[in-house]
Amino acid sequence: MRTHKKNALIAAALIILAALSLWYATKPATTKLATPTAIPVRVVSVTQKDVPRYVSGIGSVISLHSVVVRAQIDGILTKILVKEGQLVKTGDLLATIDDRSIRANLDQARAQLGQSQAQLQVAEVNLKRYKLLSVDDGVSKQTYDQQQALVNQLKATAQGNQAAIDSALVQLSYTQIHSPVTGRVGIRTVDEGNFLRMTDTQGLFTVTQIDPIAVAFALPQQMLPTLQGLINDPQHAQVKAYIGADTEGETGNLLGEGHLTLIDNQISANTGTIRAKAEFNNSGQKLWPGLLVTVKIQTALDKDALVVPPTVVQRGLDQHFVYRVNGDKVETVSVQMVYQGSSQDIIKGVNPGDVLVSDGQSRLKPGSTVQVLTDPPPVVQSESPQ
Structure with a gap:
């Protein structure tokens, strides 16, 4: 009888254990709130400084005076008194004719x-x-x-x-050929002893003025009022000439600095551009006639401007905005685009020293938690054992 009760108790305990296991197995899991993940971003601070504005274009170096030296009478060329590439002054004797x-x-x-x-x-x-x-x-x-x-x-x-x-x-x-301008003698096309005629169009050589020299360039017609204001400025607008630079003139070698001297008397109807000319001192002879250069003209100077890299400013549906870091979160701030350049923008609507997001904006929204990334330390390569 005791054995029967004992077996009954064991069976009941097993049934209870099985029921508890089944209940725990079918019990709905409790929902845990996900911890918000910080979005990695890079940031920059708003700087305040004086920023010059520039307009750029492609120009061609031209000589102020370039003369083909020709014979004005028929006769035998008896002597050439200058060498190719020689610098001569106005009035110098170049050659003689019989x-x-x-x-x-x-x-x-x-x-x-x-x-x-x-x-x-x-x-x-x-x-x-x-x-x-x-x-x-x-x-x-x-x-x-x-x-x-x-x-x-x-x-x-x-x-x-x-x-x-x-x-x-x-x-x-x-019979005595003198230099009409101060400049550099070009390649000679006639030797001593040749018979010269007035009808010869080739000439003996050219004399081209190198210093000072000019650069002719074209800008969009919308720049005409700006150019008119610059050329009437008694301070003269500064013009820089580069080689190997893009139209923004941010790279390349600086060949010279000059000033704006002339605006053409009409706008090209075919291209919608206005031609202008700037004059350069060229004592170093870095500017050479026929050379293609990039010119930069300073059109204005923004004092105490708020400057940020171009990647900071985002374009909204109807306005520009930036993400400003406030603690570990970001907020959107509407800004006004004052000037847009290739390397920096001038904006209004923020304060000097504000920390703005410069990279990683695609995942952001107002109130997002961010993690500011820093530049990785430079990799130091260990020397291989000898």
């Missing part, structure tokens, strides 16, 4: 002038004598008039002879 024939013509014209002057002198003496005799009818009026006409004729002949002398002197001056 002048023997012209000198002979000059001597002949001078001899004819002397002959005419001698004849004129005799005719004027006779004219005075005839004038005295005509008072007492010692000579006819007709004879006196003929003598007066002879004097006038000889005067005209003498003037013609003098004109021939002047012409020969001009021709003689053409």
Whole structure:
């Protein structure tokens, strides 16, 4: 009997254990609140400084004076007195042409002038004598008039002879070729001993002014009012010329600094651009005629401007905004875009020193928890054992 009760108790205990196991197995799990995950971002601080504004364009270096040296008379080139690439000044003797024939013509014209002057002198003496005799009818009026006409004729002949002398002197001056400008001599195309003609279009060489020099460039027509204000500024707008730079002029080698000197008198209807010119001092000869350069013109200066990198400002549906870090969370702040550049933007609506998100905005919304990332430490490579 005791054995039967004992077995009954064991069976009841097993049933209770099985029921408890089943209840725990089917018990609904309690919902645990997920811990918010911090979004990694990078940040920058708003800086305040004076920021110059620039406009950029592509320009071509041009010489202020470039002259093709040609012969003005026919003749043999007897001597070239300069070397290729030599710097010359205005009036320097560059080359000479055979002048023997012209000198002979000059001597002949001078001899004819002397002959005419001698004849004129005799005719004027006779004219005075005839004038005295005509008072007492010692000579006819007709004879006196003929003598007066002879004097006038000889005067005209003498003037013609003098004109021939002047012409020969001009021709003689053409046998010595002088530099019309200060500049650099180009590659020579004719050697000594060649016969030159006035009709030769190639010329002997070119003389091109290098210092000062100019850069011609084109800007959109919307820049015309700005350019007009700059060229009327007595301080002269500063223009910088670069090579190897993009249109923003942020990279590349600076070749020179000049000032705006000219705006073209019309806008191109085909391209909608206005041409302008700037002049540069070029003592170092870094600017060379024909060289393509990038020009930057300072159009304004924003004092105490609030500056951020371009990645900070986000574009909303109807306005710009930024994410500002407040503790470990972010908030959106509407801003006004004052100036947009390639490396920095000028904005309004924030304060100097505000910490703004510069990377990682795609996962953010107002009130998001953020984790500010720092730049990883530089990797130091250990030297391999020898």
